[in-house]
Amino acid sequence: MSAGGEIEVGPATEDDLRRTAALHVAELPHGLFPRLGEGFVRRWHRAHLESEYGVVLVARRGGDVVGFLLGTTDRPANVAWILGRRRRELMTAGLRALLTRPALALGFVRTRGPRYARRLLGRAAVPARVASRGDVPEAGFGPIAVLEAIVVAPEARGASAGTALSEEFLSIVAAAGGDRVELITKAGARGAAGFYERAGWRRVGSHVDRDGDEVHTYRIDPRFVRTR
Ligand SMILES: CC(C)(COP(=O)(O)OP(=O)(O)OC[C@H]1O[C@@H](n2cnc3c(N)ncnc32)[C@H](O)[C@@H]1OP(=O)(O)O)[C@@H](O)C(=O)NCCC(=O)NCCS
Structure with missing residues (x-):
């Protein structure tokens, strides 16, 4: 219980997506998609809402959305679902956003252009993992x-x-x-990192991302999560 009332976590609806996109761009501005703006991020969140492998959860307090979680139960299947059905819409929105952001467009071409182009054209498989190959020890289990x-x-x-959102996501995956x-x-x-470590996530690797920042990969088995 907090000063403003009880937090409730549940699935997002279409009406929540303006708020989830605004929170995403304001509070997690790193990476390409947030830099493309709220309109693009809203479409990305909506694609997760529609995909059978996507998860969009919101935390509400007194009816207001005060947080969200975006995730997938199977990353390659989710990206394939989204590209299979929303490729044109996302490409158009992304290109439109890049046209009004020339500095971002230059950086995009330099760091990600060929990889994204191959994927959008369907000529490259989506990696199963979040880190690049070799960054994190592989294990031979499922999605x-x-x-x-x-x-x-x-x-x-x-x-x-935050804890309630991530616990709900882990129970959905399990x-x-x-x-x-x-x-x-x-x-x-x-x-x-501290937030995840408190909740039992284990750091399994570190590398430098495409923006030149050091990042850590964390992993957890959702079947053995201790909840509060
Ligand atoms: C990370 C975030 C989602 C946590 O949400 P929250 O609702 O404040 O989290 P909780 O109240 O459930 O916190 C649980 C515990 O984690 C700790 N914690 C929260 N955020 C933390 C952070 N960024 N670093 C280290 N510890 C953190 C809390 O102090 C609390 O510890 P306690 O159990 O000892 O009291 C929130 O701080 C946030 O939105 N940050 C900006 C966006 C971000 O960094 N997202 C993660 C990017 S991968």
Whole structure:
């Protein structure tokens, strides 16, 4: 229980996506997609809402959305689902956003252009994992679920909304038969390594991402999570 009332976590609806996109861009601005703006991120969140492998959860307090979690129960299947059905819409929105952001467009072409182009054209497989090949020890089990983004609005932090969102996600993955969830977080104050370590996530690797920042990969088996 927090000063502003009880936190409730549940599935997001279409009406929540303006708020989840705004929170994502404001509080997790790293990476390409948030830099493409709220309109693009809203479409990305909607694609997760529609995909059978996507998960969008919100934390509400007094009816207001104060946090969200974006994830997938099976990363390759989710990306394939989204590209199979939303490729044109996302490409158009992404290109439109890049046209109004020339500096971002240049950086995009330099660091990610060929890889994204191959994937969008269907000529490259989506890697199963969140880190690149060789960054993290491989294990021979099934699909990898990924916690892609989690944000709690600054005024609602410290009231266990983040914990409730991630626990709900892990129980969804476990119910879907998943035995491994991974995520990537920036090292240092721009990431949330301490938040995940408190909840039992194990650091399995570190590397430098495409923006030149050190990032850590964390992993957890959702079937053995201790809840509060
Ligand atoms: C990370 C975040 C989602 C946590 O949400 P929250 O609702 O404040 O988390 P909780 O209240 O459930 O906190 C649980 C515990 O983790 C700790 N914690 C929370 N955020 C932390 C952080 N960034 N680093 C280290 N520890 C953190 C809390 O102090 C608390 O510890 P306690 O159990 O000893 O009291 C929130 O701080 C946030 O939105 N940060 C900005 C976006 C971000 O970094 N997202 C993760 C990117 S991968």
